Amino acid sequence: MTWRPCPRADLDPLALPLDSRQGYLLSRLDGSLDLPSLAAMLNVDEGYTRRMVLELVRLGAVEPEGGSRESASQAGPELPAQALPTETPPPEENLAAEGAVAEDASPDPAADSPEDQASLYSATHRQLFEQQLHAQPVDSRMAMARLAQDPQLSAWCYDPTAEVIRALLENPRMGLLQARLVATHHRTSAGLEALCARPAFTSDAGVRRALLQNPLLPQAIYRRLWSPKRLQEQYLVAISREAPEQVRSMARDLLRMSFTQRQGEERAELILQTEGRCLATLVGLTIDGHTTSILCRRTYTSTLLIQNIARWSAAPPQLIAHLQRQDTVKRNPMLRQLLARHPNAS
8 A cells, every 4th residue: 555644643743853754754744645646745755755765754744655654764865954855845835025936856965045935935934823823922932932943943833923033033043044045935024134233134135035025124124235235136126126116216216316326337338238217217307417428428320318318308518419420320210300309409
């Protein structure tokens, strides 16, 4: 008979030293799936699935095959937890805010990034917090968060109170996986401020991307982290489809403020690299003589760039006159007419 692994009836998962992968696999065992079905669901090799289940048997989390623990020794040497392949959860459990989970089931641990792991185990950790941890008083939750190990360590990232998040940050085991979960799901300014006070976390691209997808990202945090960025990077946030409208609005405000403070080379670079698309965000702003001279030294062949500059009311007369002399404009009656109607056209 095919083995259908089933959790022990008297199981208390919190009392077992399970890592994140073991916790995720255990949450999928209900006695109805055999090993080939589990391997197909997790998108991993059946041999690795069997070794993972046997490790759960050894830990006392799963009923042994045939009711005897001797079967656990028949699979040969055990693989360390770090050598197990990455399991891919059902699509509905993926975190769109943190990018797609890698499909590669290679046992190479280097294939797992903290971001992929955060996506993989998010649903399991949220369920653990809501069903077993959330009912505790705040003081108890703080004390437990300071000492927690996975899977509880990641489950505490879903706590809605800033005090617990601060306590979690005091836990020496907290890493990028947990930082990305907090950046994605936490909703208080105080908790996000505590997270962003750690340069090791805010320097991580996954944490920054998660913050941008958080609709309650405080403006003070956004300005502190993105003010030093180049105009091009600020513009990409302002038009990002992944960021909520509140964050895009902050990005537009910062972009306008930064545009007035940057050097002419960077202003011209933004206009040219975006083919003038950024000018719709910069309505009402002007450019100085240095930026104008840089733009007037170029030859223009992009119809889109010329159109966007022609529609920008702040385009200086020198730039409009320079565009009118371009061969692309001379051959295009529509562009000639558009530039001729500009308020700064001579």
